[in-house]
Amino acid sequence: MSSMNIPQSSYPRIVIIGGGFGGIALAKKLSNKDAQVVLLDKHNYHNFQPLLYQVSTGGLEPDSIAYPIRKVLQGYPNFYFRLANVMEVDTDKKSIKTNIGEMTFDYLVIATGSETNYFGNKGIENNGMAMKTIPQALNLRSLILENFEQALLTDNLHEREALMNFVIVGGGPTGVELAGALAEIKKGILPKDYPDLDTRRAQINLIQSGDRILPAMSEQASEKAERFLEKLGVNVWKNIRVTDYDGKVVSTDCDTVFEAATLVWAAGVRAVGVKGLDAENLLARGNRLKVDQFNQVQGVEGVFAIGDVAQMETEAFPHGHPMMAQPAIQQGRNLGENLVRLIDDIPMKPFKYRDKGSMATVGRNKAVVDMPNIRFQGVFAWFVWMFVHLYFLIGFRNRVVVFINWVYNYIRFDREARLIIRPFKKQNRAERDTLKQE
Amino acid sequence: MSSMNIPQSSYPRIVIIGGGFGGIALAKKLSNKDAQVVLLDKHNYHNFQPLLYQVSTGGLEPDSIAYPIRKVLQGYPNFYFRLANVMEVDTDKKSIKTNIGEMTFDYLVIATGSETNYFGNKGIENNGMAMKTIPQALNLRSLILENFEQALLTDNLHEREALMNFVIVGGGPTGVELAGALAEIKKGILPKDYPDLDTRRAQINLIQSGDRILPAMSEQASEKAERFLEKLGVNVWKNIRVTDYDGKVVSTDCDTVFEAATLVWAAGVRAVGVKGLDAENLLARGNRLKVDQFNQVQGVEGVFAIGDVAQMETEAFPHGHPMMAQPAIQQGRNLGENLVRLIDDIPMKPFKYRDKGSMATVGRNKAVVDMPNIRFQGVFAWFVWMFVHLYFLIGFRNRVVVFINWVYNYIRFDREARLIIRPFKKQNRAERDTLKQE
CATH class of the missing domain: 3.50.50.100 (FAD/NAD(P)-binding domain)
Incomplete structure (x- = not known):
């Protein structure tokens, strides 16, 4: 047992930090696969951010746009959720430090999303x-x-x-x-x-x-x-x-x-960073982690980033994909498949974004x-x-x-x-x- | 204009403290009557207490057992709601002091309900x-x-x-x-x-x-x-x-x-008292205000109490009615009719409790x-x-x-x-x- 009470397993351990759109999509893809999955989040619920403004204006109850993360993972074998704040990542030792203890990982996925950016004001x-x-x-x-x-x-x-x-x-x-x-x-x-x-x-x-x-x-x-x-x-x-x-x-x-x-x-928003993955060469504009076409953090073996926190520079998106739900969901799904390939020693598939469009409501x-x-x-x-x-x-x-x-x-x-x-x-x-x- | 920005009116002013079952039932009875009604509460919502345990156990959203008080009063002429903590009542001067200012009243109704009683522990x-x-x-x-x-x-x-x-x-x-x-x-x-x-x-x-x-x-x-x-x-x-x-x-x-x-x-619960109505001769067990059969606080002209905060001693209930929703609602309705009579100089009707029974759910x-x-x-x-x-x-x-x-x-x-x-x-x-x- 590690100090976070996650049992040792013969399967490789995948640690996902963040239960947003990306983290949840990834976790779902990893159910019933030969991996031990640990999902960490500082809240015990997934939050549907696009409807937050309706909570602010009294149109919806907060509880109807939130969903217990444990419920998403119910019945998945080899899945562990922990309510935790991640404090630091050590990519050499492949370990992370949280407010409830330390643990090691084989693969780490940063899916911490974004926060409000006041640009220092x-x-x-x-x-x-x-x-x-x-x-x-x-x-x-x-x-x-x-x-x-x-x-x-x-x-x-x-x-x-x-x-x-x-x-x-x-x-x-x-x-x-x-x-x-x-x-x-x-x-x-x-x-x-x-x-x-x-x-x-x-x-x-x-x-x-x-x-x-x-x-x-x-x-x-x-x-x-x-x-x-x-x-x-x-x-x-x-x-x-x-x-x-x-x-x-x-x-x-x-x-x-x-x-x-x-x-x-x-x-303005900026990516939510993680200590230990904040070297200047890793970061792009808005605090995002530079990732390759497999969502691997550039130059850091076994560490991935998806969603708002990841900047994958492509021809169509030279500054990374838009910080919205769709790229996070699609990257989560693709990475889920790729991690299984990685474990099985099969070449990974590069991420391809399918733009489904965008929309906004006024009234x-x-x-x-x-x-x-x-x-x-x-x-x-x-x-x-x-x-x-x-x-x-x-x-x-x-x-x-x-x-x-x-x-x-x-x-x-x-x-x-x-x-x-x-x-x-x-x-x-x-x-x-x-x-x-x- | 008084300091709470309630306009002067030619009608007598009825101030209700508390938007619980009693206060709301009373307010509804007073719509379209020849009175100016001011309802004060420290929350802007009515709270359906019997279902609170389902909020605590994740069965219901809090917002679905709460209701905006302003919405209850929508469209009532001569009605004013103020979000306020009542600090003191002066029954001689017929005025009340709150955190947002003072105001006078012609009739005052205490409907402050009850709070948890730890009996000093x-x-x-x-x-x-x-x-x-x-x-x-x-x-x-x-x-x-x-x-x-x-x-x-x-x-x-x-x-x-x-x-x-x-x-x-x-x-x-x-x-x-x-x-x-x-x-x-x-x-x-x-x-x-x-x-x-x-x-x-x-x-x-x-x-x-x-x-x-x-x-x-x-x-x-x-x-x-x-x-x-x-x-x-x-x-x-x-x-x-x-x-x-x-x-x-x-x-x-x-x-x-x-x-x-x-x-x-x-x-245990005890009535939520109001300063200025806390003389020993006014109070019964559990901090309740002794009221007569018209819900008037004993010996205090123009001041009434209903619901949990009121103790009306009758043959059937020598220690007052049970501290539940039904007596509060029924007293609120009866007092609403009585206040109209009082204004019209017609004799008031004594309160008669109709026991509709009680129930509890286990699962x-x-x-x-x-x-x-x-x-x-x-x-x-x-x-x-x-x-x-x-x-x-x-x-x-x-x-x-x-x-x-x-x-x-x-x-x-x-x-x-x-x-x-x-x-x-x-x-x-x-x-x-x-x-x-x-």
């Missing part, structure tokens, strides 16, 4: 909100609701408007989807929930540093999404870069400033879809978006519950999970920082 | 878990799961068994339902989730100081519930009083001790029901229990989501919300204490 990091984890999404949900409760109490119009002013930085799918959802709440829910507050003064600002939103999609999708947002009453600001935020005033690189009690930072009946051969926007795109998200959600129960919530929200123009279960605002600085770390 | 309060609020239920959910994750890691059998040993103190419905749910998890989920752990060693102990569990129900129900629990493998201990808990060892008034990492205290197909004229147990009782709980749950969406979860859990012998969203155990003492206060 402490003001934004300390005073802004991120939305990459379920606790963060819940913090944002609490803060939005707490702001309106507080706005009711002040006679100072200036202060009231700042409390109802939302600044979302970053015009990618996360920013667009969050801005659209907030605009729908402003229109459909706030006037009924706060009849004694002039909620028409609420402002939703989406700020994009480039000259179009959804820059990773087609120009057609960008234009349409912008029109959808404007229709919903979102102020879209382009070619403006947010430079700082002190909790009250959002500064930019031009004359425009925003007085806002809420800033959501969705303008009810409003989505944009870019598929490899066709682009479309509007009601049908919205149905496609919903179908695809239900399909990729893990777990039958989750799918049913999410579907029921969507039907209900659609018919009733409502989002009922507007609950402040753990207040964010009333916490002191240190407690807030703890909440934000989760 | 600091060891149990500091080291035990309570289950009266949603955050507390989530803390317990986290702790249960964290215990099993930790049990995996130790080779010390003694320590491992303590981590898998659950002591539930109090044989009322809460204790019985929680013990039953844990026993089902032990049987149906743990062996699959933790194949590398000998989960048969997990122990669920239910400790009751009296000589039967469910003492408020019929002897027939008590006996049957105890048999159900034994069938599920719960150790039922009667005539034992827990005297202390240091986080490791549960001491009792006899030779029996338990080494357990988890103690859930469900052995799948296992419940006990005492109705005024009939008692039954088993499968049919279990269906009645589910139907009644769905009926009293507020909100159509909540009912559908809870129903779907129950169907799924029934068919699959599963409970999928076993997620550690906010770890409880890894917090330090101060943070834990904060979490426990919520």
